[in-house]
Amino acid sequence: MGRLMALLFLLGSPGALAEICEIPNVDSKLVERLGQRLLPWMDQLSQEHLNPSIYVGLRLSSMQAGDKEAFYLHSLKLNYQQNLLGVVNWSTGSNDHSDREAKPTMGQLALYMLALRANCELARSHKGDKLVSQLKRFLEDEKNAIGHNHKGHPHTSYYQYGLSILALCVHQKRVHDRVVGKLLHAVEHDRRLHQDHLSVDTAAMAGLAFTCLERSNLNPDLRNRITLALRTVREKILKAQTSEGHFGNVYSSPLALQLLMTSPMRGVQLGKACLKARAALLASLQDGAFQSVLMISQLLPVLNHKSYVDLISPDCLAPRAMLEPVMETPSQTQVSEVIRVTLKVPSVLPPYRHSITVPAGSSLEDVLKKAQELGGFMYGTQSSLSGPYLTSVMGKEVGKHEFWQLLRAPDMPLLQGIADYTPKDGETIELRLVSW
DSSP states (O other): OOOOOOOEEEOSSTTOEEEOOOOOOOOHHHHHHHHHTTTGGGGOOSTTTOOHHHHHHHHTSSEEOTHHHHHHHHHHHHHHHHHHHHHHHHHTTOOOSOOGGGOOOHHHHHHHHHHHHHTTOOSOSHHHHHHHHHHHHHHHHHHHHHOTTSOSOOSSOHHHHHHHHHHHHHTTOOOOHHHHHHHHHHHHTTOSSSSSTTHHHHHHHHHHHHHHHHHHTSOGGGHHHHHHHHHHHHHHHHHTBOTTSOBSSTTTHHHHHHHHTTSOEESSOHHHHHHHHHHHHHHHHHTTOOOOHHHHHHHHHHHTTOOGGGGGSOOTTSOOEEOOOOOOOHHHHOOOOEEEEEEEETTSSSOEEEEEEEETTOOHHHHHHHHHHHSSOOEEEEOOTTSOEEEEETTEEOOTTEEEEEEETTTEEOSSOTTTOOOOTTOEEEEEEEEO
16 A cells, blocks of 8 residues: 555535544554564463464454464464353352463453454354353443442443453344443443543543444444444544644554544544654654553554454455564673662552662563562562553552552653563652552
8 A cells, every 4th residue: 555644535515524544654664573572472372471462463464473373373262262161160150170260351251252253253153152152241240230320330341341342243243232331321421431541442442342333233222322422432532632642642542543543533633633643653663662462462453554343344365474583683682781670669568668670671570570589579460451460569459449550750650561661770660559
């Protein structure tokens, strides 16, 4: 494709313009280097590291990993089918050697279903029916947690709620109007979708689910509400654009662009906003901001002018260039420099504060591991869609509606998780227990 520009289409009377969000082509070498960052992760086939988002991102990109990609899907199938059987047996009370740790979350199961659809598979077999049934049960539990008066909270999040509806939709599986209605109500009444830096991600995922429902017409009685909610989400995302050009922040921009690229809008400067976002993303790419596999896998489709909505009718025969692994030189593998990072935990008694020495380039998770090895510090994590997140620090477990916030002193919240953030020499990192 040649250089793409934001296009204007005349609708109706003069001056009634609808703009399309299109991202001009990005340098292919830059995109290739981004894709190459996923290859080492595809060698990690343990249950803890398997991530369906990697497969989805590659399938919706202009690149492929060949046999490695096929084997990764095979590994995903073995893991999720085995764990699904464990979930079903455990929930019915039968004896089974699987435990709760093996149970996939609602979001992980939804991403796995997106991965199957990215391979042009539909959930129609006996195993597919189990996937659908389990995901619908998850959604039903979340609907009940929110309550008939909408005063409750999902056990997980509205992000996973929207992702799960999207996953069922691309497999042409209808969910009950009352389930969709909870997400519609959250958007219509602005409930917990737009309160922090993650709000754009949540709103964008809800919008992608609504777009799929609108195109598939799976809930015709809700069509007018879906259309209005979709416009509301898009407008809120556009209003969240920063002066630099990001929608919310650099890491929420890819998912926001996936949504904005799906259809034109009237009465807003959509084309200009998307071009500004592209420039901001390019600057962030060149600065090496994208290290998280989830963020990379959400950005690759955008750079290929695709979104998760394309999984309604995926093109599994489209040509994709082969990714080759980066050959590291000895200078890249040998690390001699060390840095000192101060770790601070004021939310426990007595407060913890200690300086940790680690090799340059270490992640925050490496700092936590080193602190634990030295003694006097302990922590616990749980896997999530975007990597491990803290569940306990110094024996202090998170309570309901609490989380461990990561901050760089004096008071700058980190946008990356413990596995993705790379501290610099002399930084002080605070782990703060906060409520939401």
